[in-house]
Amino acid sequence: MCRINKNVILALLTLTSSAFLLFQLYYYKHCLSPKLILFFLIRHHCRFVFSDGWFQIAENVGFQCLKTESKDPQLDGIDSLSGTEIPLHYVCKLATHAIHLVFFHERSGNYLWHGHLRLQGHMDRKFVPFRKLQFxxxxxxxxxxxxxxxxxxxxxxxxxxxxxxxxxxIPHSRFIECRYKEARAFLYHYLEDNTVDAMAFWKRAKELLQLAAKTLQELGVPFWLSSGTCLGCYRQCSIIPYSKDVDLGIFIQDYKPDIILAFQNAGLPLKHKFGKVEDSLELSFQGKDDVKLDIFFFYEETDHMWNGGTQAKTGKRFKYLFPKFTLCWTEFVDMKVHVPCETVDYIEANYGKTWTIPVKTWDWKSSPPNVQPNGVWPISEWDEVIQLY
Structure with missing residues (x-):
């Protein structure tokens, strides 16, 4: 059986004794079931690892090492700070064994982040089988x-x-970084709204999103930023100050009957309930100071997804079509939350290719390019599918 000298591992572990470590052994050449030694290092616990001294000692015990570092993406576009390099991945090999160190960086949203292992042009792409690395x-x-x-x-x-x-x-950990540089350019071009009213709305909307996230997480219901909240996140890395609400999406298969009660117990009374679980369900809850929470439930068809809309006065139904998407993490107002991985496709479906230009006048029944009529609810069903509070 392939084995690596325990003393060699011990020598490296000694250098990272305060780190968060989880490891498996990876035989990348001779063994049939390849596994990898993975070290997950919380950055502030292991300062010495960042220095060349770590590599010197690793090389002294026989390792060849490759390191990838990059600018901190959160500092992108800040000229005075954007040159700062942070460690991302170190890969060391000894004979037919490899050690992969993945640096986890603490972020303000109370989560850990690791970067992309992106090889530069001068790096040996045959150093180890990079495509087999789990991270x-x-x-x-x-x-x-x-x-x-x-x-x-x-x-x-x-x-x-x-x-x-x-x-x-691990299989659901993919992260999309906010486009900080583009967001700063957008806010510079269109002038960031720093009025008292805008700042007050931002604070209320953030608190509402935090409360909604906490409530849904306690229920075990996954959700993502949708509609205007998703647009604000991707376009300007913030809440759109004139949107007046918070928008979330949930797959209908994740619906739970106690969602409404859970929000009411959290201090968010139901404002309206449109549709039904089988068709076009939409919930709206009343937050503080007229900031409301809209939850849209998404249904999957063969080649697309959609959510429904209902006009209370007429019973008219509408359908909003989206290309199929999966979910990724991002950071938004100091929170780790989901957005569609195919963010641009999702936003363009809802707002068209001119989504980079602010639009303050918006009719939910006609403005979205992905909206289409979907008939009228039978009057006999209005008591069930149109509930106003």
Whole structure:
């Protein structure tokens, strides 16, 4: 059986003794079941790892190492800071074994972030089989884990107290960075609204989003930023000050009957309920100071997704079509939240190709390019599908 010298691993672990470590052994040449030694390092716990001294010691015990660093994406566009390099991935190999160090950086939204393993032109693409690495194909975001110390083969390491949750996060961890540089350019061109009213709305909308996220997370209901909230996130990395509401999307298969009660118990009374679970469901809750929370439920067809709309006075129904999408994490108003991974396609479906230009007059029944008539609710069903409070 292929084995790596434990003393070699111990020498490297000694340098990262305060780090968060979770590892498997990767035989990238001779063994049939390739696995990887993964070290997940919370940055502020392991300063020495960043220095060339770590590489010197690694090389002294026989390793060849490759490191990838990059500018901090959150500082993109800030000239005085954008040159700052942060460590992203270190890959070291010894004979037929490889060690992959993935640097997790703490972020203000109380989560951990790791960057993309992007090879530069001068780097050896045959150094290890990069395509088989479990981390680095794209940036990732994870809940901040509570750690515990364990002993594995005589080595003291820190691992998450709930390793199962961490492992479950891995296939769904893909992260999309806010377009900070473009957002700054947008706000410079169109002048950021810093009036008292705009700042007050921003604060209320942020609090409402935090409360909605907490409520849905307690229910185990996944959601994403939708409509104007998604547009604000992608276009200007913030809440659109004239939008007057917070918009979320939920797949209809994730609907739970106790959603309404949970929001009411959280202090958000139901404002209206349109449609029904089988067709065009939409919920709206009243937040503080007339800021409302709209939840749109999405239905999947063979080649597209859609959510419904209902006009209360006439019973007319509308359908909003979207190309199929998956969900990724992003950071928005100091929160880790989901947005469609195919963000541009999603936004263009809802707002057209001119979405970069602010529009303050908007008719939900006719302005969206993806809206189409969907008949009229039978009057006999109005008591069920049109409920106003």
């Amino acid at each position: 680095g194909c794209y940036p990732g975001a994870f809940d901040r884990p509570e750690l515990q110390q364990v002993t594995v083969d005589g080595l003291d390491v820190l691992i998450p107290k709930d390793p199962g949750h961490f492992l479950e996060e």
